[in-house]
Amino acid sequence: MLNQKIKYSMDPLIQVRDLVKVYHLGEVEVQALLGISLSIERGEFVAIMGASGSGKSTFMNILGFLDRPTRGQYLLDGIEGEHLSRDELAEIRNEKIGFVFQGFNLLNRTSAIENVQLPLIYAQLPSKKRKEMAEKALSAVGLKERSHHHPAQLSGGEQQRVAIARALVNQPSILLADEPTGNLDSKTSGEIMAIFKRLNQEMGITIVMITHEQDIAAYGKRKILFKDGKVVEDHNSAL
Amino acid sequence: MTTLFASLRIALRALLVNKMRSALTMLGIIIGVGAVIAMIAVGSGAKKRIADQIASMGSNILIVVSGSSTSGGLRVGAGTVPTLTVEDSKAILSEIPGVRSVAPHLSGIAQVIYGNQNWSTVIYGTIPELLEIREWSLNSGRSFIQQDLDGAGKVCILGKTVADNLFGGIDPIGQIVRIKKVPFTVIGVLNPKGQSTWGTDQDDTVFVPLSTAQKRLFGQKFPGMVRVITVQAREPEVMKTVEDQITDLLRQRHRIQPGQDNDFSVRNLTEVASSAEESAKVMSLLLGAIASISLIVGGIGIMNIMLVSVTERTREIGIRIAVGAKGKDILLQFLIESLVLSLVGGILGIGVGIAGTLILSSFTQWPTLFSVQAILLAFLFSGSVGVFFGFYPARKASLLNPIEALRYE
Ligand SMILES: Nc1ncnc2c1ncn2[C@@H]1O[C@H](COP(=O)(O)OP(=O)(O)OP(=O)(O)O)[C@@H](O)[C@H]1O
Ligand SMILES: [Mg+2]
Numbered sequence: 001m002l003n004q005k006i007k008y009s010m011d012p013l014i015q016v017r018d019l020v021k022v023y024h025l026g027e028v029e030v031q032a033l034l035g036i037s038l039s040i041e042r043g044e045f046v047a048i049m050g051a052s053g054s055g056k057s058t059f060m061n062i063l064g065f066l067d068r069p070t071r072g073q074y075l076l077d078g079i080e081g082e083h084l085s086r087d088e089l090a091e092i093r094n095e096k097i098g099f100v101f102q103g104f105n106l107l108n109r110t111s112a113i114e115n116v117q118l119p120l121i122y123a124q125l126p127s128k129k130r131k132e133m134a135e136k137a138l139s140a141v142g143l144k145e146r147s148h149h150h151p152a153q154l155s156g157g158e159q160q161r162v163a164i165a166r167a168l169v170n171q172p173s174i175l176l177a178d179e180p181t182g183n184l185d186s187k188t189s190g191e192i193m194a195i196f197k198r199l200n201q202e203m204g205i206t207i208v209m210i211t212h213e214q215d216i217a218a219y220g221k222r223k224i225l226f227k228d229g230k231v232v233e234d235h236n237s238a239l
Numbered sequence: 240m241t242t243l244f245a246s247l248r249i250a251l252r253a254l255l256v257n258k259m260r261s262a263l264t265m266l267g268i269i270i271g272v273g274a275v276i277a278m279i280a281v282g283s284g285a286k287k288r289i290a291d292q293i294a295s296m297g298s299n300i301l302i303v304v305s306g307s308s309t310s311g312g313l314r315v316g317a318g319t320v321p322t323l324t325v326e327d328s329k330a331i332l333s334e335i336p337g338v339r340s341v342a343p344h345l346s347g348i349a350q351v352i353y354g355n356q357n358w359s360t361v362i363y364g365t366i367p368e369l370l371e372i373r374e375w376s377l378n379s380g381r382s383f384i385q386q387d388l389d390g391a392g393k394v395c396i397l398g399k400t401v402a403d404n405l406f407g408g409i410d411p412i413g414q415i416v417r418i419k420k421v422p423f424t425v426i427g428v429l430n431p432k433g434q435s436t437w438g439t440d441q442d443d444t445v446f447v448p449l450s451t452a453q454k455r456l457f458g459q460k461f462p463g464m465v466r467v468i469t470v471q472a473r474e475p476e477v478m479k480t481v482e483d484q485i486t487d488l489l490r491q492r493h494r495i496q497p498g499q500d501n502d503f504s505v506r507n508l509t510e511v512a513s514s515a516e517e518s519a520k521v522m523s524l525l526l527g528a529i530a531s532i533s534l535i536v537g538g539i540g541i542m543n544i545m546l547v548s549v550t551e552r553t554r555e556i557g558i559r560i561a562v563g564a565k566g567k568d569i570l571l572q573f574l575i576e577s578l579v580l581s582l583v584g585g586i587l588g589i590g591v592g593i594a595g596t597l598i599l600s601s602f603t604q605w606p607t608l609f610s611v612q613a614i615l616l617a618f619l620f621s622g623s624v625g626v627f628f629g630f631y632p633a634r635k636a637s638l639l640n641p642i643e644a645l646r647y648e
Contacts, residue, residue, distance in 0.1 A: 087565040
């Protein structure tokens with residue numbers, strides 16, 4: 001079912017058309033997204049900016065198959081989530097999407113390497129293979145020596161690097177990061193961005209990142225500006 | 240498979256983090272399973288004792304006792320005037336088709352003397368059929384022969400206890416003992432039979448021919464009479480019919496007018512033996528009640544703690560779902576956790592149950608019986624409680640919305 005990658009490999013990785021998301025809070029309707037249309041090619045590094053409440057996280061949750069749009073079309077790698085079950089979406093997330101969150105979202109009381117292995121457990125890989133891949137991912141973010149540290153024994157920047165390793169470990173098609181540096185100081189933020197840049201340039205990983213900071217956004221090759229649920233600016237410096 | 244193993248590890252770790260909480264949660268299961276174990280041990284111990292005793296009394300036995308039926312009517316030969324005759328017993332055998340065998344007897348307490356040893360015991364005057372009905376075999380020597388019965392032969396057969404106490408290591412066969420100054424030759428020694436339903440030592444007894452007991456020991460005042468007739472029916476199904484037929488036959492033979500009380504009573508020994516274990520049954524029921532209440536309370540405790548655990552770990556669940564856990568992965572993880580909780584409780588409960596039962600039986604002298612099946616049953620029971628009460632919280636966890644779960648503080 002999910003092996004359609006080859007067939008669609010010439011299409012953009014992400015195709016979004018007239019995406020609308022409406023939340024219902026009792027009687028009140030909150031229009032979080034008001035018709036977004038855009039596409040993202042393989043290997044892009046996109047920074048999404050915009051005021052608080054402009055719909056950035058809502059958009060990213062839909063891109064990550066964590067949420068469903070109210071209307072409109074979204075294709076990832078040619079796959080449309082609309083008619084897929086909860087479990088099938090979980091499978092796509094597991095195979096194709098890596099998440100990095102502002103709050104790191106690591107499991108406490110669980111070592112770095114075990115955190116990184118988490119997606120592989122649900123991919124049903126044998127433990128030896130899991131360990132191997134997790135070690136590789138931790139090396140890629142420069143944290144091999146911290147494999148057996150628990151989150152509480154790591155600095156914020158290190159925790160975010162573990163989270164990035166976890167997002168990478170399954171070799172996903174896309175890395176989605178919602179304010180990955182929001183909880184970090186500027187120096188550590190720079191280190192995280194350096195990792196993102198390297199992953200994008202050397203490994204060709206597609207990255208979509210939300211940020212509030214201009215200098216962080218500057219690491220991206222394309223900047224998309226959200227305002228009141230719409231895209232008001234889309235600037236691609238790579239072109 | 241990998242998921243299952245991983246889930247097991249996750250579950251164990253989660254439970255170990257909150258050791259005290261896990262232990263307290265298990266308490267209900269521990270008590271419940273302990274009570275199940277004790278209940279089955281007490282119940283099956285009582286059942287086994289009844290079965291053993293029925294076997295030791297012989298099967299399908301009815302006892303006809305002289306005197307009107309009162310609550311204490313079974314106390315053989317204690318002051319009752321004998322109203323039954325040997326002819327009554329012969330009539331029961333020949334006229335009631337459901338009867339296989341009968342044995343009239345007469346008994347009394349007397350001193351048995353050998354040399355300078357003496358021993359007070361119950362002397363039964365009867366015919367060899369009594370030993371056959373009770374399936375009581377000889378350890379050595381022989382039983383009574385027709386000549387002993389017809390000629391009031393001065394011969395006796397000793398129970399194991401009497402033989403041991405009078406003779407010690409000597410072979411009693413052929414030795415002379417005195418009962419009420421009458422010399423008797425010991426012709427046989429019985430195999431041991433153990434305790435009766437009433438807790439008396441069945442081996443503390445001496446058998447002599449019925450005619451001898453009538454003429455020389457206890458029957459002088461009432462010639463030809465016996466106090467008790469033991470009747471063996473052919474099969475369990477006819478017990479009730481035979482009981483009624485004996486009553487009819489004896490009322491007729493004793494010329495008892497309608498409306499007049501019987502001068503005898505018929506008892507079904509199997510029923511008597513069962514009623515003797517009433518207390519064990521009541522205890523079993525009580526333990527059963529404790530077991531079911533504790534298991535339900537324990538189960539609700541597990542459900543409660545699992546709901547708390549699901550809430551506490553909402554964010555963790557969100558992370559897992561985000562990186563690809565399916566509904567069944569989360570469901571399994573929490574089900575395994577509650578299963579581990581209840582099974583560990585179950586194992587501890589089995590230990591507590593065995594210990595408790597041993598203590599209980601040492602205080603009450605109740606016979607108890609442990610069986611592998613009972614322990615497996617208790618184990619399965621605790622497991623089912625875990626799955627049953629763990630399902631709702633686990634399902635709740637598996638249905639969480641990942642976005643909300645990830646945002647949960
Ligand atoms: N579950 C929800 N129910 C109702 N309204 C929601 C829900 N999630 C988001 N919203 C609303 O949708 C709008 C967009 O929210 P969103 O989280 O996408 O903003 P954002 O751009 O990520 O903001 P921020 O920069 O503060 O993270 C907001 O007005 C918000 O209140
Ligand atoms: Mg946001």
